[in-house]
Amino acid sequence: MASLSSRQDVTVTSSEITSLFNLIRDWGSGEQDEVMDRIDSQLSAIAERENISKGGVLARVEDVDGLTLLHVAAEYGKDSVLDYYFRDGVFIFESGLRASQLNRKTKTLDGPIHMAARIGQTEFIKALASRGVSVDSKGAFGATALHFAALEKNDSLVRDLIGVGANLNTQTMSGQTALHIAAQNDDVATATLLLNNGANPNIRNAGDLKAGVVARGIANSQVYRLFLERGLPC
Structure with missing residues (x-):
């Protein structure tokens, strides 16, 4: 055949x-x-x-x-x-x-x-990863599964992606990490998960902004408060 x-x-x-x-x-x-x-x-x-x-x-x-x-x-x-x-x-x-x-x-x-x-x-996603598909594979705009999970404020999926070894510091074409996205969305649950598992708060996006600086620009931001409490750059 x-x-x-x-x-x-x-x-x-x-x-x-x-x-x-x-x-x-x-x-x-x-x-x-x-x-x-x-x-x-x-x-x-x-x-x-x-x-x-x-x-x-x-x-x-x-x-x-x-x-x-x-x-x-x-x-x-x-x-x-x-x-x-x-x-x-x-x-x-x-x-x-x-x-x-x-x-x-x-x-x-x-x-x-x-x-x-x-x-x-x-x-x-877990099944794909078990079959050899990289969880860090980049899709539209250079985003990975972790970026999409952060965009959707799906902290449960973020946790599972961390569990299968997702790179927390991968950047999109515009330099965004999942932490930048969590800061922009004021998603404190996702931001906490990422930071607790080693996400780098010092990475700058294409606008030369760290995630904490992004959070600082959001009114009444819980993520900004989180960065302040932890003494992280913001």
Whole structure:
């Protein structure tokens, strides 16, 4: 069976892509086995028609925005779809192709891990990390999953990302660390978590501002008060 890596004439229609996406979007409680069987059945039919592996088909399941089946699964927190990528007989001698799918970016530069972080799908992020996806992978504007968690004021996800080894001092294209974002949002819970786990308060963003200085500019800022109490630069 030919691998997609050596085939350029594979066709997966837009209606087939929509059908696969809708299976995940319409997934009801207790329907995991049924939905996964239907996904496998549809992929198998396309693979047989195109004479490629099911993994080869998955690599061509992409809409006009660059969303893949794994992006949709990440948005809805369906870990069993990720497990499917590692099922025997899906990617046949195509581990490199599979790895590329786990990190594939949309047209807005979101990988599955960034999609999951935006929505707060913690377990999906952990599953991706356990499969070798870097939690420090950069998406749109150079943001990591930790930046998105801070933007959403999701201190629970921030805690979990710290637990799987996220770099607390990674900067976006504008020089923002997660601590800068917490300061800007006056999110004292996230700021406390970050500082307690070693986030560097001396890093400057593209505007030459430390996180404490950002906090100082926010009226009645709890984060600014936190920095003052700890004697941190602000």
